[in-house]
Amino acid sequence: xxxxxxxxxxxxxxxxxxxxxxxxxxxxxxxxxxxxxxxxxxxxxxxxxxxxxxxxxxxxxxxxxxxxxxxxxxxxxxxxxxxxxxxxxxxxxxxxxxxxxxxxxxxxxxxxxxxxxxxxxxxxxxxxxxxxxx
Numbered sequence: 001x002x003x004x005x006x007x008x009x010x011x012x013x014x015x016x017x018x019x020x021x022x023x024x025x026x027x028x029x030x031x032x033x034x035x036x037x038x039x040x041x042x043x044x045x046x047x048x049x050x051x052x053x054x055x056x057x058x059x060x061x062x063x064x065x066x067x068x069x070x071x072x073x074x075x076x077x078x079x080x081x082x083x084x085x086x087x088x089x090x091x092x093x094x095x096x097x098x099x100x101x102x103x104x105x106x107x108x109x110x111x112x113x114x115x116x117x118x119x120x121x122x123x124x125x126x127x128x129x130x131x132x133x134x
Contacts, residue, residue, distance in 0.1 A: 004050050004057075008032070017069045019093070025050045026074065026093075028065040045079040047095065060095035066112060069093065070120030075101075077111050077125075086111040088125055102127075 003025070004013060011031035018025060026049050033042040047061040060067075066077040074095060078087040088111050091098035101123070102108060107130035114125040 003052065014065070015067055017067060019049075019069060020071045023052060025052070026060065026067050026069055028067055029059075030065070047074070047076050049094075061091070061098070064089075066114060068114045068116055068123070070116035070123075073116070073120065075114040075116065075123055075125075077114065086127075088114055090123070 006013075008031045011029065014028040014030075016025045016027040026047065029044070029046055029048045031044045032040055033044060035041050045063055045065055046059045047064045047067045049058050049060050050056070051058075060074070061076055063079045064076040065079050068075040072093065073090055074093050075088065075090045078085075078089065085104035086108055087103035088101045089098045090101055102111065108127040109129035110127060112126045114123055116123055
C-alpha cells in the first residue's frame with residue numbers, strides 16, 4: 001500500500017525508519033525548487049516525519065539527511081549540498097536539542113549512513129577523509 005506520495009516532480013524520499021512506537025516514519029526528503037519559468041533555483045534537503053494515522057508530514061531538521069532513529073534519539077548528517085563541512089549530529093526524536101558528534105575538524109570530508117545498534121546505545125557511521133588527527 002502506498003503510504004506517501006511525492007509532492008513535486010523529482011522529489012525523493014530516502015532512508016525511511018519506523019519510529020519506535022510504529023506510528024510514524026522518519027526519512028530524508030529532497031526536491032528541486034524551480035521558478036515559474038522552470039529554472040532551477042535551489043534544493044530542499046531535510047529530515048521529515050510522516051504520521052500514519054493523520055497522513056501529516058512535518059519537517060524535523062532543515063539542511064539534513066541520512067536520518068537514523070533509536071528510542072529517544074535521532075541522528076542525521078548535515079547536508080553536504082548545504083554545507084561544505086560535514087557534521088554528524090544527534091538530537092531528540094523531534095529534531096530539537098541537537099549536538100554535533102563529529103565533523104570536519106576530525107578530518108572527515110564525507111560522513112554517511114549513521115545507524116544505531118539494536119539496543120540504541122551505539123551509533124556507527126561511514127566516513128571518508130584523513131580521519132581523526134592526533
